[in-house]
Amino acid sequence: MAASASNSSSSEEEITLTVKWSGKEYTVRVCGDDSVAELKRRICELTNVLPKRQKLLYPKVGSKLADDSLLLSQLPLKSSLKMTMIGTVEDDIIVDQVDSPEIVDDFELGKDEVIDIKDKDVNKQKLRRRISIYKIELRNPCREGKKLLVLDIDYTLFDHRSPAENPLQLMRPFLHEFLTAAYAEYDIMIWSATSIRWVELKMGQLGVLSNPNYKITALLDHLAMITVQSDYRGTFDCKPLGLIWAQFPEFYSSRNTIMFDDLRRNFVMNPQNGLVIKPFRKAHANRDSDQELMKLTQYLLAIAELDDLSHLDHNNWELYSEDGPKRRRHA
Known part of the structure; x- marks a missing residue:
């Protein structure tokens, strides 16, 4: 996972994440003031895995990525690490909401x-x-x-x-x-x-x-x-x-x-x-x-x-x- 700052404020910092899922890697760009829910929406745009189906894994973060309201600026994201996503696409059978x-x-x-x-x-x-x-x-x-x-x-x-x-x-x-x-x-x-x-x-x-x-x-x-x-x-x-x-x-x-x-x-x-x-x-x-x-x-x-x-x-x-x-x- 690579992270780069576009502003001095950590809340406005642009973060480029590498998310690994189903054998492929996806680049997701978010900002520090985005929430975990927003991150999941961006991942959904790329993978078609609905946010509620996503489980995000990242070293030393534990269960924090399960809290959709948490801001990304509150997480210790490091440039050398990748995020892993576990989730299933709802193909022909759409599970009701x-x-x-x-x-x-x-x-x-x-x-x-x-x-x-x-x-x-x-x-x-x-x-x-x-x-x-x-x-x-x-x-x-x-x-x-x-x-x-x-x-x-x-x-x-x-x-x-x-x-x-x-x-x-x-x-x-x-x-x-x-x-x-x-x-x-x-x-x-x-x-x-x-x-x-x-x-x-x-x-x-x-x-x-x-x-x-x-x-x-x-x-x-x-x-x-x-x-x-x-x-x-x-x-x-x-x-x-x-x-x-x-x-x-x-x-x-x-x-x-x-x-x-x-x-x-x-x-x-x-x-x-x-x-x-x-x-x-x-x-x-x-x-x-x-x-x-x-x-x-x-x-x-x-x-x-x-x-x-x-x-x-x-x-x-x-x-x-x-x-x-x-x-x-x-x-």
Whole structure:
């Protein structure tokens, strides 16, 4: 493993790692301010071994590489040593994500804390690096004059943990009606914290990728996410919309983008554009009563006429009314 410094600060130091896996050696470039989770994402880009399948071995580090939140600058990386990765590619049989750890503590971030995170230079640098590395592949062309709707999958469109013989039993009620209505005013991208192959599999099984009434503009996966640091919450992953805006600036910006996710932390780099959707869990018990997508359809269509969405408080979306005075009061 070779290490070289591009800045005097250890946190900004660029590190070139040699990772050995399955008889081959791979070169991975990271920075000291990256986390172990970020390192695993980079390794996944080269090997297709999902981060959750990776076991990293490095002399005298012990179990520290199992802590995804640990920063690489905290590890004693030496130029003469190589890192070994043990892991299996999920080829034809894709293991469902139900065995992945579930995030249940969607902590509330204070307003000042959110501002601090999104304005930190180190986090802006991570976003710039991600923009340079991750290229969004369009499934369908961006449409002039349309706003952008970015959707999470797990617990937003789909209950990924309940057992079922058919994935359609776990689909959120009114999903296709919701997407059809939204498509009239919005381009639609789907962004999941899982692998792109799992995104394609689930969306294919639910009929989202082949529905004749709407088209999905692009799919994004965990490799598009970045790890940020909070002085109070430590390190965690988030979905920076700036990645999309940088690659399609002529179509999308903070003014015309809205993102649905059941985890508020995913909005930390763009808090004004995020709407926390009620999680869809226990599909068998709730699929006859869940009205969330139907209600949000009305909201999306009502705000679509606005020139700038960035001034809306999406926390109050249920109070939003097409009645003029009420709209101005809650905007």
